Amino acid sequence: MTSVQTFGVNDAYLPFIESLQTVQQRAYAQAAPSGQDDPLTDLTQPPAAATNILTDTEDSRLEQMADEKSGPLSLQDKQQDQVLHSDLEQFGYDIFGRVPSTYAPLAGIPVPLNYQIGPGDSIIVQLFGKRNVEYKLVVTRDGNILVPEYGPVQLAGLTFDEAEELITSGFESRVIGVKAVVTMGQLRTVQIRLAGDVMQPGVYIVSGLSTTIDALLATGGIRHTGSLRNIELIRNGKRIAKLDFYNLLLRGRMDQEVFLTHNDTIFVPPIGPIVYVGGEVQRPAIYELSGEQTVEQVIAMSGGLLPTASLTHSHIERIQSGGTRTLIDFSAKSGVAGEKAILNTKVYTGDLLRVLSLEDELSDVVLLSGHVKRPGGYQFRSGMRVSDIVTGADELQPGADLDFLLIKRENPRTLRTEAMYVDLVAALTTPGGKDDIRLQSRDQLIVFKLDQNREDELANIVRELDVQATDYRPARVVEARGAVRYNGRLPLQEGARLLNVMALAGGLKPGADMFYGVIARTRHPSRSIDAITFNIAAAITNPESPANLAIEPGDRLYFFDDKGSRSELLNDEIDLLRQQASYGADEQLVTIQGEVMHSGTYPLTRGMRASDLLCAAQGLTRKAYGLGAELSRVQRYTDDDNAIEHLNLDSGTLLGLCDLTRRMSTTEINPSDSDADLVHYTDDQLNPFLKPMDQLTFTEKSGWVERATVTLIGEVERPGVYAINRGESLCEVMQRAEGLTPQAYIFGAEFTRGSVREMQQETLDELHGQLDELMIELSLSQGFNKTEKAPSEWAGKQDYLKAISQLEKATANGRMVIDLERALTCSAKHNIALEDGDILTVPHTPDYVQVAGQVYVPTSHLYDEDRKISDYVDMSGGHTTLGRLKHTYVIQANGEVMNYKGSRNSSRMARKSVMPGAKIYVPLDVDRMNGTEKAQTWVDTLVRSAILAGIVL
Structure with missing residues (x-):
């Protein structure tokens, strides 16, 4: 360190005669803008341009991992390849891409204490106390400052700290009662050179406060071919400093921070290893x-x-x-x-x-999902059981299935997905018991909702099992169809049995058949179909018995109920059995027909007898003949001729054997107590084995009559609904009803029958079809001068179309014209046999006759037995000009129709035939009708003919 120099001063010099406090306050005010706060001139070439603030909008690696991990827990493993997913760039060079303005030397910043004073620097000295004065001194080229009255002071080579101490100690030792303050004024500028692998090599003028880093940042930086770790500062031909940029970038510090001086050279060598x-x-x-x-x-x-x-x-x-x-x-x-x-x-x-990364998998974890309150992951501990995860029913949401829980497990040896079934109620009731199974790491527990489709919920697991399947090893999937709560393909547990799969399928629906079901099993690799029957009642009675069948992968289980056709449910399997029948081999199918609950075609199972097929069809109907059944069998002979053999069986015996096997399966009877009955079951004459293509037929009882009723309405002594026997007559029922009342109008009785209504409706439908065809023929037919006649012909077709649309509304009434008076005599000739649903309506005697059609006043007239038909027409004003009297017809009250013209035109016949309640109808004159009238009349005639097409007695 340079020694402190002293110089002489004039102690008696006072520029102002003021108080010391006033002098100091003025000195402070003057020093503020002219001392350290005085802005420094930035001489950096070129001037630093303002740059935008940089923001990092791209997610970091940690943020990306956080996004991946913040979702729900998953046991699905991800493939960890050895590919680098990010492009590698040279470290550190991006600092030169966009240079913030703060890297350039700023005006007004404090001068570091180790700043070396050099020529051109401005030194400001302020004296306070006994003497108040300010000196602005510039370091000369020979390194001195010239202090007035005291002479030169050598400062070149001193740091600012050393220069400050030299000046202050010199003034204070020479001038008694004076305090000196030294600050830097305007700083010098220096000329430097940049060489090597820099972006812009050359000569630059920078502030004397600049360092190597400042110069590199202000001039564009270093090329990617240049080194960041071996930057040299050369002064006077010697390397005085080495800069490692990594110290700044990685540690935030610089070991050697040297201020630049005049003629310094910054050299950047090529990049190293x-x-x-x-x-x-x-x-x-x-x-x-x-x-x-x-x-x-x-x-x-x-x-x-x-x-x-x-x-x-x-x-x-x-x-x-x-x-x-x-x-x-x-x-x-x-x-x-x-x-x-x-x-x-x-x-x-x-x-x-x-x-590389770790294997992306969760270990020592158990997942709980489904209809629970807190689904998610739980830490796995050795010895953990189901009850440790699902501690009670309060962990489940309302509507959860308490009877069943599925565990998805990964086999650590084979890496295959497996399914395990758990009785959740038993596991919660008896913690640590056999149903409260031990868990393994990465197990997934699934609790089901009662009203949720399980096939959809388990689709992903089933898909994984399908992927693992081969031709010799089918997927561990089972399919349930029919009378179970959830139909579809479901995962199968190894060693699962019938009742386990039934629980997985949500249990049986109400009305399910407890004694008959079918398993369709595909044999691999031949892919042939075998049919196996099961008895749910027997399996429930003794779950450890063979009745609780072991289920194999790929099995299709069919559960039946009282509704629907069993053959339709088995239709896919029946088609497969038919397709696999080869030359010389019959289809493994049998058929049951007639008076059984569910007739149709069934798979032939091993050891199936006639009574077993009857059980499969759920027994006989009420109409079945209990003493007769026929087994039809195809007999094949060596000459390739086939014949049908018919075997007579006892329906009652077969039904009894069916009931016997059902009761034995539920232990209602002891098998040892029914040895005699079992002998009948194994008797090939009473209960033969079935062969492919056998057909078992049960006939109806002779003379069977379902419950039938007739209805009597109107003027009957005891009207109402009466049950009838087969063949019972109308006369017999009327006798049970005690006959007719005195007011009854026998001639006007109306008798309707359902079978007649159906026949009449068929006639109407057929007639309408004929009219549609007629319209098509009229539209397509060719005629003479059709172009000229088109308007009138088209108008006629429109009329016919309107008439047909009226016919569409016509419905049959099912009326039969009967002679009730003769029927009540109970004679064999006029006896009327009744059918179920017949209705007899007997009105009271009317006192009017209706007149309608082409008369001037269509109305009703008081009946008079002395009047003729023409008299009633005249009483309605006579027929109009469009009416045709000779074509008048009468519809009697009993439904008979009588024409006015012809042999019945005598006044005696007309008067006798017109009865109370009759309707006289005068039609249009055809010669005077337009197209619409013709169509309506024609169609009306057809309709009435169709309605009256029933049986007339």
Whole structure:
């Protein structure tokens, strides 16, 4: 350190005669704008331009991992390849891309104490106390400042700290009662040179307060071919400092921060040895080496490892001396010692260090999902059971299935997905019991909702099982169809039995058949179909018995109920059985027809007898003939001729044997107590084995009559609904009803029958179809001068179309014209046999006759037996000019129709035939009708003919 110099002063000199306090306050005010706060002139060339503020909008690696991990827990493993997903760039060079203005020397900043004073610097000295004065002194080229009255003071080569001490001590020792304050004024500018691998080499003028870093940042920086770790500062031909940019970038400090002086040279040599670092590190990049020799040091430069990094799975790609590339693997090194050995591995220039990630899987975890209050992951502990995860029913949401829980498990040896069934109620009731099974790491517990489709919920698991399947090893999937709560394909537990699968399918629906079900099983690799029957009642009675069948992968279970056709449910399997029948082999199918509950075609199972097929059809109907059944069987002969053989069986015996096997399956009877009945079951004459293509037929009882009723309405002594026997007559029912009342109008009785209504409606429908065809023919037919006649013809067609639309509304009434008076005599000739649903309506005697059609006043007239038909027409004003009297017809009250013209035109016949309640109708004159009238009349006639097409008795 340079010694402090002293100089003489004139102690008696006072420029002002003022108080000391006033002098000091004025001095402070004057010093404020002219001292350290005085702005410094920025002489950097070119001037630093203002730059925009940079923001990092791209998610970091840690943020990306946080996004991945913040979702729901999943046991699905992800593939961890050895590809580096980020491009590697040279570390540190991006600092020169956009230079913030704050890197340039700023005016008004405090001068560092180690700043070396040089020619051109301005020194401000302020004296306070006995003497108040300010000196602005500039360092001369020979390094001196010239202090008035005291002479030169050598400052060149001194730091600002040393110069401040020299000046203040000199003034204070020479002038008694004076305090000196030294500050820097305007700083000097220096000329420097940039050389080597820099963006813009050349000569620059910078502030004397600039350092090597300031100069590089202000002039564009270093090329990617230049070194960041060996930057040289040359002064007077000698290297006085070496700059390692990594110290600033990685540690935030500089070991040597030298201010630039005049004629300094900054030299950037070419880049040195490099190493590539990628993968699970904080800053994947290309790094320049400067003394780093180990993996540990390289990883430290890259910011350290990410939490997902795995050193044991990492490696180094290295270029060998012969120009080939090789791989240095760390997988053989494990444990603490192995990790230490990996970190101490030497690195060489050109090495590519791939730091790979851990296996992306959850271990020591159990997942709970489904209809629970808190789904998610739970820590796995050795010995953990189901009851440790689902501690009670309060853990479940309302509507959860307490009877069943599914566990999805990964087999650690085969890596295959497996399913396990758990009785949840039993596990919660008896913790630690056999149903409270032990869990394994990565188990997934699924609790189902009662009203949720399980096939949809388990679709992903089923898909995984399908992927694992081969031709010889089918997917561990079972399919449930029919009378279970959830139909579809479901995962199968190894060793699962019938009742387990039934529980997985949500249990049976109400009305399910407890004694008959079918398993369709595909044999591999032949893919042939076998049918196996099961008895649910027997399996429930004794779950450990063979009745609780073992279920194999690919089985299709069919559950039946009282509704629907069983053959339709089995239709797919029946088609497969038919397709697999080859030449010389019959289809493994049997058929049951007739008076059974569910007739149709059924798969032939091993050991199936006639009574078993009757059980499959759920027994006989009420109409079945209990003493007769026929088994039809195809007999094949050597000459290739086939014949049908018919065997007579006893329906009652077969039904009794069916009931016997059902009761034995539920232990209602002891098998030892029914040995005699079992002899009948195994009797090939009473209960033969079935063969392919057998057909079992049950006939109806002779003379069977379902419950039938007739209805009597109107003027009957005891009207109402009466049950009838088969063949019972109308006369017999009327006798039970005690006959007719005195007011009954026998001639006007109306008798309707359902079968007649159906026949009449068929006639109307057929007639309408004929009219549609007629319209098509009229539209397509060719005629003479059709072009000229088109308007009138088209008008006629429109009329016919309107008439047809009226016909569409017509419905049959089912009326039969009967002679009730003769029927009530109970004679064999006029007897009327009744059918179920017949209705007899007997009105009271009317006193009017209706007149309608082409008369002037269509109305009703008081009945008079002496009047003729023409008299009633005349009483309505007579027929109009469009009416045709000779075509008049009468519809009697009993439904008979009588024409006015012809042989019945005598006044005696007309008067006798017109009865009370009759309707006289005068039609239009056809010769005077237009197209519409013709169509309506024609269609009306057809309609009435169709309605009256029933049986007339």
